[in-house]
Amino acid sequence: MTGPVTPRPETPAVTGPALRSVMRRWATGVALVTAAxxxxxxxxxxxxxxxxxxxxxxxxxSLYRSSRTLAVITSQGAFGINLLGRHHQDLADRFATAPAEQRFAGIGHRLVRDVPVIEEAMAALVCRVERTVAAADHLLVLGQPMWCDQNGAADPLVHFGSHYECLAVGSARA
Structure with missing residues (x-):
């Protein structure tokens, strides 16, 4: 049984900063999107x-429309998804902030179907672009996996509250 509904005052339209604040409360995995x-x-x-x-x-x-990686993906028609484990925070930071020409420096990777796959990734996919969908300042890229691999069990790198967190595999299982 629920109590009476208390009316709330109407709030203004959702702004970008307000949406960002809400999304900080949504835990998500971290991946490197790659192309060549x-x-x-x-x-x-x-x-x-x-x-x-x-x-x-x-x-x-979903990638920002001005992303260099997106430009390569759309021109080549293929991309990689490299899922990161908790020990990959440095890789996540590097691929988010370093100049594009420095991101792969010293990083072990191989080409699978002409797409770079990070050697230490927890799991990886190589995908063919199925289609793209414009969505405001981003482009949604739908991909059909052509290849996948995983490197055994690992604790995933999680982004939550504007920080990286670790999720211990099996810790929440009954």
């Missing part, structure tokens, strides 16, 4: 990645 052109790798950090469908397999990543 003429053998040169590029990539960026993303937390807006999700599976869309299992039949057929489809994933989605």
């Amino acid at each position: 052109t003429q053998g040169r790798p590029t990539g960026c950090t993303a937390s807006s990645f999700t599976s869309v469908s299992l039949s057929p397999p489809l994933v989605l990543v």
